[in-house]
Amino acid sequence: MGDSSAMTEPGPAAAEEAPARPPSLSPSRAGDFMTCPLLYRYRVIDRLPEPPSPAATRGTLVHAVLERLFDHPAAQRTPEAARELLRPQWDRLLAEEPELAGLFEAEDQREVWLEEAAAMVDRYFTLEDPRRLEPAHRELHVTTVLASGLSLRGYIDRLDVAPGGEIRIVDYKTGSAPRAEFEARALFQMKFYALVLWRSQGTIPRLLQLIYLGSGEIVRYAPDEADLLATERKVNALWQAIERATKAGDWRERPGRLCNWCAHQAICPAFGGTPPPLPAVPAPRSDPAADREPLSLAEIREIWRLLVEKHRLPWSQDPVAGDRISDHLRRAVIASEDAGFYEHHGVEWDAIEKARDRNEKAEARIEAQRSRAEAAAKRHPNAPTAKQKVAVAKVVGGSTISQQLAKNLFLSGERTILRKGQELVITEMLEVVLGKDRILTAYLNNVEWGEGVFGAQAAAQHYFHSQAAFLGPAQAARLAVMLPAPKRFEKMPSSPYVLGRSATIAARMGAVDLER
16 A cells, blocks of 8 residues: 555655755665665654664664673673673663663663673673674774765674785674575675675675674675675665655555564554655755865865966865774874874973974074085185075974874964964863864874875875775875875885885884774
8 A cells, every 4th residue: 555645745846855865875774665665764754753662772782782892802801891881881871862761660670671681792702702803893884885876874883804804794683593584685784784895995895794692693694796786786776766756755665574663553554544744845964065074274275275286176085983094094193193192291392392403403504504605605606506505494393193183273384483382272272172082083084195185084095995994004004104295205105215114104003002
């Protein structure tokens, strides 16, 4: 039975507006449409609220515990340590969503529910030994744009990367493993993630692994290129079907075994309900440009230079969240630019003093050279040496990452005592307000890595056709080398200096302990 009210109430305006939305699809919403187009409509078009359920909330809690478990050193990742995380993570969820307290009428119900979550956490240890694992990423946000223009996005529970570069995608499920006839549907989400990684990184994941904590089973699948091409065709076809339904306002209900858990039975025709009228104007999507941080002064200066000198604007920048920047790049930049990053409070006073001494000695050398040149010019006015230009002393700044961020975001590039004083004050404020992790993330999102190339994500795409999250140690070291003079090193990426300095940085990276 069709949703006749959805087809007739909004009129043609809504049908024309909806397809104009930026095409974007996640595996969850794709699964909603395959399960029931009407459910997709309620969640995406109407955006109807859904009350929390004990099962879904338990899944969120267990996921949080397993994510935080890997914050512990390997030897401490024990069942006891995982159980100790349950109540703190539950308290955190309650603080973020106080309505979750209404899930239980009595305290004993909550305790039974928590014990069920604990049993799932215990069951995890019968399937894997987390002491032998070092995930490359947890709760990793991935995105790519297909040739069709459709943007795919999602969050991967865990991404493991072997020393040889092989990738394993891991997803935790708090339900039971499906029967064989439903297994392909369960693997669609994993193939969706594999497709995103393949199209964004160029590498097909070696293994997809679903860990079912409800039944204590693991489903593994090794995808190949044919699998992912078929998934790509399916995803594009799904989006075309969604666009057709949007234009026609035709959202069909599809009764099935999942209806018993649906929060919208009261307004579903399959249960005698009537869907509400479609919104006259589709719910607004966030504009990515509106979420972008304002341009820093360094970026504005570079834009002006490119426009004046080249009469065009080659520009690439895509700020990303901290968990989407490779830890290898974080270590490489710290090892190269600011080895004492976690020890100082924004300013390395010893480094500034040494830089001042070096600058004074350089200026003295240049002054002596200038005096000799002037004396020679008086003695031999027509000599060729008298017309040679005198070198200019190179000014060394001794700036930390925090200082560089302060300068890039808020200050001009002039070298004066006043500007340096402003830099020190702003640096102290950044340290207090942001903290080390956010300072490093902001720096990596704003620093220049070449002409018109700003930020780690743009650099990864420009130099390695990859994403910032997937940069390996060698790639990270090569990028870190460029930071003192990105435009110069962009033109000589394989020079002996770049290769030698990269090896030095790579050797130092192991000594950098990241603090979060």
